[in-house]
Amino acid sequence: MTVNLIMNRTANVSQLLAVTMKVNKVSTVELAHKMYLSQPLVSKWRTGKAKLQFEQIESLLESLPKQSGMLLISILHQVSGGLIPDTVEEKFMYTDPGNLENRVMAEIRQAVIAFQNSTDEFGRPISSIQDLHDPEEAFNQGYDVIKYLLIFEVAAGGFMGWSIKEIQERCLQREAYLKRHKYQIF
Incomplete structure (x- = not known):
């Protein structure tokens, strides 16, 4: 595998965004409102049709303050080009x-x-x-x-x-x- 990058400027958050939103009791519309974004963009993040931009990471995490650690790890993994390890899906391992x-x-x-x-x-x-x-x-x-x-x-x-x-x-x-x-x- 050849990697020609030091850092990615985007991250796919579809795997953990919905779960983190549920824990924070935030809907797609509410998250879009909190982040001053459109609801369709947040929907695309949830489905993986759009990627979170580097500049949006802080706002996303501030909008979802509860149990956002796994989401942050996943984002950091992607932004770091793999240097920071990714999370483990719950279906493979209990993360308590x-x-x-x-x-x-x-x-x-x-x-x-x-x-x-x-x-x-x-x-x-x-x-x-x-x-x-x-x-x-x-x-x-x-x-x-x-x-x-x-x-x-x-x-x-x-x-x-x-x-x-x-x-x-x-x-x-x-x-x-x-x-x-x-x-x-x-």
């Missing part, structure tokens, strides 16, 4: 903190093994490595950990009653804490 906690721990165990197997390769120049299987597996397992931890973060915040803004504030507070302590492990 209890189930995600078990999945995250399993993914971390797999990642630790993959990282241990790749330490000898990462400690050498790339030109001296014959087989990149172990570093590639470490990359894949690291991605999986990030994917499920990100979803867990949103689900755990929702479990505690935090809005997406409150989850973001806590993430920023944690980042500031880590910077103050120079990213040391305690």
Whole structure:
């Protein structure tokens, strides 16, 4: 697969928009009104016939403040060109903190093994490595950990009653804490 982009300027929100609107008890007409857009455009987002523009992301999330974390993750996945992992569809996995906690721990165990197997390769120049299987597996397992931890973060915040803004504030507070302590492990 060839990717020639750094960032997308649009996102298809059809998969999660209807569910997020339902949780927020907002109709298509009401959402269009809140965002100063036409109702047909919002309908097209819901069906996937139109894509959300980058400039509309903030307004959409502000208009749907309750449980919009999964929608945000999906948008970020698309805008980042895949660098940020996507959400998991509910039909494949329960996205409550209890189930995600078990999945995250399993993914971390797999990642630790993959990282241990790749330490000898990462400690050498790339030109001296014959087989990149172990570093590639470490990359894949690291991605999986990030994917499920990100979803867990949103689900755990929702479990505690935090809005997406409150989850973001806590993430920023944690980042500031880590910077103050120079990213040391305690």
